[in-house]
Each structure stands twice: as C-alpha cells, then as structure tokens.
Amino acid sequence: MNKRTISILLFLSSLIILTYGIxxxxxxxxxxxxxxxxxxxxxxxxxxxxxxxxxxxxYLEPGIYDFKASRDGFKSETVHIEVKKDKPLRIVFSLIPxxxxxxxxxxxxxxGAEIDKITTDKxxxxxxxxxxxxxxxxxxxxxxxxxxIGYRVDPNIPNGIIVEIDTIEGYRNAAINKIKEQGFDxxxxxxxxxNYANVFKE
Numbered sequence: 001m002n003k004r005t006i007s008i009l010l011f012l013s014s015l016i017i018l019t020y021g022i023x024x025x026x027x028x029x030x031x032x033x034x035x036x037x038x039x040x041x042x043x044x045x046x047x048x049x050x051x052x053x054x055x056x057x058x059y060l061e062p063g064i065y066d067f068k069a070s071r072d073g074f075k076s077e078t079v080h081i082e083v084k085k086d087k088p089l090r091i092v093f094s095l096i097p098x099x100x101x102x103x104x105x106x107x108x109x110x111x112g113a114e115i116d117k118i119t120t121d122k123x124x125x126x127x128x129x130x131x132x133x134x135x136x137x138x139x140x141x142x143x144x145x146x147x148x149i150g151y152r153v154d155p156n157i158p159n160g161i162i163v164e165i166d167t168i169e170g171y172r173n174a175a176i177n178k179i180k181e182q183g184f185d186x187x188x189x190x191x192x193x194x195n196y197a198n199v200f201k202e
Contacts, residue, residue, distance in 0.1 A: 031059040032083050036067070038093040039070035040106060043071040045093070064148065066141060066164060069093035073102030080150030082164075094127065133159040136189065139182045147175040154190060163191045 020083045036045055037055045045052040046068045052058065070076040074095035083089055097103040130153070131137045140163075142149040147167035154160035165175045172193060179186050 030085075031061055032085065033088045034058050034060055034083060035088065035090040036093070038069050039095065040071060040074065040102075043069050043074065043093065043095055045069045064150075066143075067091055067093075069095060071095060071102075073097060073099040073105070078141065078142075080148070081152065099133070130159055130161065134161045136163065136179070136182065136184050137161065139184075141183075142178060147169045147178075149175055149178065157190075160190065163189050164194065165191060166194045 035057050036052065038045060043052045043054070045056075047060075047065050050058075055057060061176060062081070062083050064082045066078060066080050068076060068078045075098050077093050077095055079093075081089070081091065097106050100110075137151060140149060140151050147165060148162050148197075149185050150166075151161045154162045163179075165172065167175055176186050176191075179189070
C-alpha cells in the first residue's frame, strides 16, 4: 500500500468521523438529556414509540412525554412528565416484582448495577407511601384529545403531589369533571393548569 493510498484512507476516515460528529451534534441541538434509571436493569422503557432496554441517556425535545417501563414478571410503571428546555431530567423506575422468579432475580442482582436492591426497596417504599397518601396516582395519567392529567411530586410537602392538567382554558371544567368521575374531590387536590392559575386557590 503506497503513501497516496494511505493518505486517502486517512482522509476518508477523518471525514467519516467528522461527519458523524456533526450529525450527532446537530441531532442534539434544542434537545434535553434525560437520564433513565431502571431496576431490573434489562427492563424495557417505551417513549414516543421508541423502545429502550435498560438504563440509558436519551435526548428529547422539550415537551410532555409518557415513559413506560415494563418487564415480564414485574408490574409496569408509567410516568407522565414534562421535559423542560435547559433542564436535564432524571427518571427512576423501580419495578415491583409480581412473581417468585422476578423476586429472586431482583434479590440476586449485582450491587454494581445502577440501582441496587437496597435502593430499589427504598424507592418502592417511597412510591407506596406516595400512592397511599395520594390514591389518585393509581388513576393517572389520563389523556384524551382535549386534555391530559398527570402529576409530579411536590418538593415542598412530604408525600405531596401536584396534579397537572394540560388543556386550553375552555376545557378545564371537562378535566375537573373527569377527576370527579374517578371519585376524587378536586378542591382537595393541589391542581395546576398549564399556563393558567389554579381555580381552587384564592
């Protein structure tokens, strides 16, 4: 192989690497890093019809997304959350085993995994306490063509949540009535309308 051939190959290799770097960079412009941590590690996470296996970092444009984690033998978990511009997000899934095989697998998981057994147990306990204090969580998210109802943890209140309703102003009552249909009193919930004031606050 002569020097000219080697030079051409080196040039082409550099060009490919540069092109790849440009493609990766441009594809991540205006996106937000989302850190996904899941236990068990080989669980499947679905978002925007994309399937991801295990804990990973993905990049999404700002917006509202449904993240669903699932695996055979474990109870699936869905999170309805907003990805905000310039605010990296960390989402933790700790799937609860519902079969003996899944329980054994979780107990024997390596301590070097992203979420070890101790952390998983703590997260499960925290989630259970949150659900016990806020039964509406088990009904969320609720989505249709005119509104979506989700929740996020209230950092200012122990085991508190903020119910978030995404809709235009004319459909707020429809969302409120849906909450009533589920057996909950909206006036006792901390409800926030996207871009609108909470009608239950003075």
